[in-house]
Amino acid sequence: MAVGVLSLQGSFNEHIAALRRLGVKGVEIRKPEQLQNITALIIPGGESTTMAKLAEFHNLFPVLRDFVKMGKPVWGTCAGLIFLANNAIGQKAGGQELVGGLDCTVNRNFFGSQLQSFETELLVPEIAAKEGGPSTFRGVFIRAPGILEVGPEVQVLAEYSVPSKNSTESTSKSENQMDKPVSEERVIVAVKQGNLLGTAFHPELTADTRWHSYFLKMAGEIVEQSCNSIIKAEYLSDNQQQKNDLPIFQ
Numbered sequence: 001m002a003v004g005v006l007s008l009q010g011s012f013n014e015h016i017a018a019l020r021r022l023g024v025k026g027v028e029i030r031k032p033e034q035l036q037n038i039t040a041l042i043i044p045g046g047e048s049t050t051m052a053k054l055a056e057f058h059n060l061f062p063v064l065r066d067f068v069k070m071g072k073p074v075w076g077t078c079a080g081l082i083f084l085a086n087n088a089i090g091q092k093a094g095g096q097e098l099v100g101g102l103d104c105t106v107n108r109n110f111f112g113s114q115l116q117s118f119e120t121e122l123l124v125p126e127i128a129a130k131e132g133g134p135s136t137f138r139g140v141f142i143r144a145p146g147i148l149e150v151g152p153e154v155q156v157l158a159e160y161s162v163p164s165k166n167s168t169e170s171t172s173k174s175e176n177q178m179d180k181p182v183s184e185e186r187v188i189v190a191v192k193q194g195n196l197l198g199t200a201f202h203p204e205l206t207a208d209t210r211w212h213s214y215f216l217k218m219a220g221e222i223v224e225q226s227c228n229s230i231i232k233a234e235y236l237s238d239n240q241q242q243k244n245d246l247p248i249f250q
């Protein structure tokens with residue numbers, strides 16, 4: 001299976017390295033025609049406004065949208081997740097073009113500025129169930145987006161509990177307030193919707209390849225299903241042909 005990695009900007013090399021660790025060669029994608037040769041695509045993290053400008057310059061948006069609409073497997077990490085979202089808030093003035101397809105609203109810099117980047121252990125039940133290994137995954141969040149709302153077709157794969165602003169302020173004011181119950185806001189950080197996978201964090205920056213392996217399996221299943229439906233369609237049309245060739249007795 002040929003897996004492309006959109007290589008305009010951001011952590012595309014790290015995705016290619018993670019795929020290599022799984023024995024898969026990632027193909028760098030920079031031009032519209034290169035999408036014809038791949039079965040699945042990863043859109044990496046980086047800076048979504050810059051990436052969108054480059055994608056626009058290379059006339060990639062129409063083919064990227066077609067790729068998503070054709071039901072081909074696409075995984076967006078961080079800025080890539082923003083690309084795939086149907087709605088993004090917190091965009092730079094003038095907005096930015098999105099590929100869309102993933103029925104959700106993301107907040108582009110949900111966790112704040114670059115300085116608010118962090119790492120945390122996320123509970124990942126779906127990944128642990130399909131890929132084995134520990135029930136948690138090291139989430140690397142770099143000026144990360146958060147998913148605020150999802151549509152009914154979207155499966156939530158991971159969430160993160162953010163201490164609310166009030167609780168952060170109060171705990172920093174006084175040590176004594178530490179024992180007060182901390183109110184938390186849960187934000188969605190990983191989702192799947194049919195052929196689309198989105199993570200707000202960067203699995204390609206960890207040694208744990210389970211998200212990559214999960215995406216490859218998901219892509220494999222989609223490819224198999226579409227092959228089966230092509231074979232079925234061909235079989236049905238052959239049968240139809242044969243039926244039409246038979247003499248009709250009335």
Ligand SMILES: NC(=O)CC[C@H](N)C(=O)O
Pocket residue numbers: 044045046047048049077078079080082108109142143144145
């Ligand atoms: N690490 C990332 O991909 C950060 C994405 C960033 N918040 C953006 O708007 O593009």
